[in-house]
Amino acid sequence: MRQKKWLLAALPAAILSACTADTAAPTSEDSVWPQLDIPVAQKPAMEQRIDTLLAEMTLEQKVAQMIQPEIRDITVEDMRRYGFGSYLNGGGAFPNNDKYATPQDWIALAESMYQASVDDSVDGIDIPTMWGTDAVHGHNNVLGATIFPHNIGLGAARNPALIEAIAEVTATEVMVTGIDWVFAPTVAVARDVRWGRTYESYSEDPAVVRDYAASIVRGLQGHVDGDFLSEKNVISTVKHFIGDGGTTDGIDQGNTEVDEQTLFDIHAQGYVGGLEAGAQTVMASFNRWNGDKIHGSKYLLTDVLKEKMGFDGFVVGDWNGHGQIAGCTNDNCPQAANAGLDVYMVPTQAWKPLYENLIAQVKDGTIAESRIDDAVRRILRVKMRAGLFDKPSPANRPLSGKTELIGAEEHRAIARQAVRESLVLLKNNNNVLPIKPNQRVLVAGPAADNIGQQSGGWTISWQGTGNSNEDFPGGTSIYDGIADAVKQAGGETELAVNGEYQEKPDVAVVVYGETPYAEGNGDIDNVDYQRGNAVDLELLKRLKEKGIPVVSVFISGRPMYVNPELNASDAFVAA
Structure with a gap:
């Protein structure tokens, strides 16, 4: 735990520091965008193999590689008929639409989709598909998986080696369920904390984001000069290209109004780090740059990312x-294909007319077939680099089905280390902390015994809501952890969410803060915590008035104005 002093707001567990000058520099004065030192070289034999495959493919087969539907919108027979290049499960999507799907259920779906994709009896081709998932703080869609602090907490740790270890654990648990591809890391550089995705940003310092991006990519994919995309690794995705953290007023999917040099210096550094570590995919961003949607920007997707920076995934x-x-x-x-989008993520039933329209648009010349060929070449290149043409099917891979690795104790030990290093101590009057565990300790507040609230958004469900402690097998609430430590030392613990204790405690730990949210649902217009309804502050004051030392544990996904709560606490930890 580290101690810092501020006069105003208690920043949450990723104290966002001022930007430094330690960013990658353009290669020349007249070029904002450098040619990156990308370590994964193209192999002539692989490119020839791709040439041969492309020459054999029909237009319909090529376009199918560019379509990524969602598991709620397609069947195994759709995969057999069309041969989609990839598919995904969005937040809150599960095999059989069952939140309580077991790892075996995930493997069964992965195996069925894979076998359908390589069955050429209907679509005439046997290119393996791949499954992408949002494993953004652990394999967070699967019950029992290890959950790590969100990126904002990890940013406070300032420990790239720990970040790589977290990514390695995530890759392992993802591979257990037969999935090939992870939509991480998010390398947004949050500039306005009213943005609902602030907690997905490691820091407002682009140098921190750059270094962390490299660590996450190496942890997920392996090192290019070592175990790169081995049987224990997954494909990573650096996202969201570009400027998602810089929108005006922090509006999700809004407009990032900055000049080009700032776009590179601030918002591109995560791509410098991630791509130079070998990241194989990049996700386009919802936002605009100076009014133009990124998904439709040929300048950014093709001219900058692919040509100037040299990205060949x-x-x-x-x-x-x-x-x-x-x-x-x-x-x-x-327009998206012509701009340089290679894979359309198309949940809902829109996938079928999109597929049909793209085919028609190539035939009528709206999209050049050479653009389709380039997109499919890139997709096949990544699949070959990942060994998807050669490795066993999902159910037969080395880690598949090793369910003892899901939430394994050694994985949870890394998560506990990450939690410890993410905590930020903002106040500690009279050395209230560390608490002497042989005392009588009251644990209060709405988040005291609520694993879902302490985990935040993107946890089992998209918004992180609708979960109970029973949905986290092996998980530990803050109350559980305190009670265990106090019991071992001979003390006593009482849980009273509303602070109404049975016996006066020696110290009270009050756990409160933001409730879970994700993406635009978390956008706010001010950062004043509980403005107009400061119920948590009232709880702190009631306990203080009774002469009880009060320790606040404040859970949030962004910096917030909590001066009154800070002043009403003897100690204050941003978590």
Whole structure:
């Protein structure tokens, strides 16, 4: 735990520091965007193999590689018929639409989809598909998986080696369930903490984001000079390209109004770090840059990312993001392909008309077939680098089905280390902390015994809501952890969420803060905590008035104005 002093707000567990000058520099005065030192070289034999495959593919087969539907919107027979290049489960989507799907259920779906994709009896081709998932703080869609602090907490730790270890654990648990591809890391540089995705940002310091991006990519994919995309690794995705953390007023999917040099210096550094560590995919962002939607920006997706920076993997869209381009709908958008989007993420039933429209648009010349060939070449290149053409099917891979690795004790030990290093001590009058565990300790507050609230958004469900402690097998609430430590030392613990204790305690730990949210649902217009309804502050005051030392544990996904709560506490920990 580290101690810092501020006069105003208690920042949450990723104290966002001022930008430093330690960012990658353009290669020349007249070029903002450098050619990156990308370590994964193209192999002539692989490129020839791709040439041969492309020459054998029909237009329909090529376009199918560019379509990424969601598991709630397709069947195994759809995969057999069309041969989609990839598919995803969005937040809150589970095999059989069952929140309580077991790891075996996830493996069974992965195996069925894979076998359908390589069955050429209907679509005439046997290219393996791949499954992408939002494993953004652990394999957070699967019950029992290890959950880590969100990026904002990890940013406070300032420990790239720990970040790499977290990514390695995540990759392992994802591979246990037969999944190939993770939509992480998010390398947004949050500039306005009213943004609902602030907690997905490691820091407002682009140098921190750059270094962490490299660590996460190496942890997920392996090191390029070592175990790169081995049987224990997954494909990573650096996202969201570009400027998602810089929108005016922190509005999710809004407009990032900055000049080009600032776009590079602040918002591109995560791509410098991630791509130079070998990241194979990049996800386009929902936001605009100076009025233009990124999904439709040929300048950014093709001229900058692919040509100037030298990225030779593929660009995937975000959740029907192509449909937000002017003149587009979810089921009709040649502009995105022409801009350089290689894979359309197209949940809902829009996938089928989109597929049909893209084929027609190539035939009528709206989209050049050479653009389709380039997109499919990139997709096949990544699949070959990941060994998908050669490795066993999902159910037969070395880690598949090793359910003892899901939430394994050694994985949880890394998570506990991450929690410890993410905590920020803002106040400690009279050395209230550390608490002497042989005392009588009251644990109070709405988040005291609520694993879902302490975990935040993107946890089992998309918003992180609708969960109970029973949905976290092996998980530990803050109350559980305190009670265990106090019991071992011979003390006593009482849980009273509302602070109404049975016996006066020696010290009270009050756990409160933001409730879970994700993406735009977390956008706010001010950072004043509980403005107009300061019920948590009243709890702190009631305990203080009774002469009880009060320790606040404040859970949030962003910096907030908590001066009254800070002043009403003897000690204050941002968590």
